[in-house]
Amino acid sequence: MSTISPCVSCGACCAHFRVSFHWIECQGSGGRVPEDLVELVTPSRVAMKGTCGSNPRCVSLQGAVGASVACAIYEQRSDPCRDFDASWSAGEHNPRCDAARAAHGLLPLTPSDYPTLIPLSDASLAAHD
Ligand code: SF4
Ligand code: SF4
Numbered sequence: 375m376s377t378i379s380p381c382v383s384c385g386a387c388c389a390h391f392r393v394s395f396h397w398i399e400c401q402g403s404g405g406r407v408p409e410d411l412v413e414l415v416t417p418s419r420v421a422m423k424g425t426c427g428s429n430p431r432c433v434s435l436q437g438a439v440g441a442s443v444a445c446a447i448y449e450q451r452s453d454p455c456r457d458f459d460a461s462w463s464a465g466e467h468n469p470r471c472d473a474a475r476a477a478h479g480l481l482p483l484t485p486s487d488y489p490t491l492i493p494l495s496d497a498s499l500a501a502h503d
């Protein structure tokens with residue numbers, strides 16, 4: 375079974391929050407995140423460039439928020455990016471997802487945004503019922 379993530383037509387959280395994490399997640403420290411994409415925010419923490427100001431937008435966010443987006447460093451993104459669940463994607467409400475979407479004029483997600491696709495074999499069976 376598979377679903378299409380509503381995140382691919384959103385991106386609001388990448389353009390709403392400061393995305394900060396310990397510097398140990400950077401490549402120079404053995405982590406994944408490219409160093410040139412972060413800035414130091416405390417002696418032990420860095421943030422994705424573009425996310426610290428009053429009008430945040432991560433430097434790695436590609437596309438138009440609310441239309442079509444992608445993360446330019448998807449495989450190298452930090453833990454906070456990996457840990458941020460779209461509301462209801464794991465069966466639980468995430469008010470921070472709602473807040474980011476609202477800031478960009480997008481309605482909150484609901485469980486119905488995750489339709490379960492019927493595998494082809496099951497769909498064939500269903501068609502013959
Ligand atoms: S690194 Fe990617 S997932 Fe993380 S905030 Fe930036 S664009 Fe979003
Ligand atoms: S705000 Fe929610 S729906 Fe939008 S990209 Fe982030 S996690 Fe996905």
